[in-house]
Amino acid sequence: MEEQGEREDAVAAARRVLAARHPEARAGWLCGGVLTHPTPYSDLDVVVLVDGAPAPYRESLDECGWPVELFVHSRRSWEAFVREERGQRGAALLRMTATGMLLVDTDGGGRE
Known part of the structure; x- marks a missing residue:
């Protein structure tokens, strides 16, 4: 499998x-x-930031030929999860957004 082709897909x-x-x-x-x-x-791990309810939630699905994990958060729930993770000396959500590829950023909040 060619890695670059897989990444683009x-x-x-x-x-x-x-x-x-x-x-x-x-x-x-x-x-x-x-x-x-x-x-x-x-699989595709996709973190999504929305304005409010029904976030936070996690959803597993098959789309576009891929298994997909959606991690859907509001700004408030994202901040609460990150605070909790930092207190446990782990920060999976923060690491995911820091090292992930930003796909959508409508208001600059994805870069904060």
Whole structure:
């Protein structure tokens, strides 16, 4: 498998999923190993920032030929999760957004 080709397919698929599932998203990131070490078993980890309810929630689905994990948060829930993770000396959500590929950023909040 050619890694660059796989990455481009993953990015395009993540953009399509984000646009279809959350056209209202303020920000969205593609995260995880699919960006750095893609395999035939990779999934798309997509963090989505929305304005409010029903966030936070996590959803597993199959879209665009990929298994997809959506991690949907509001600004408030994202900040609460990050505070809690830092207190536990882990910061998976923060790491995902810091190292992920920013796909959507409607108001600059995805870069903060």
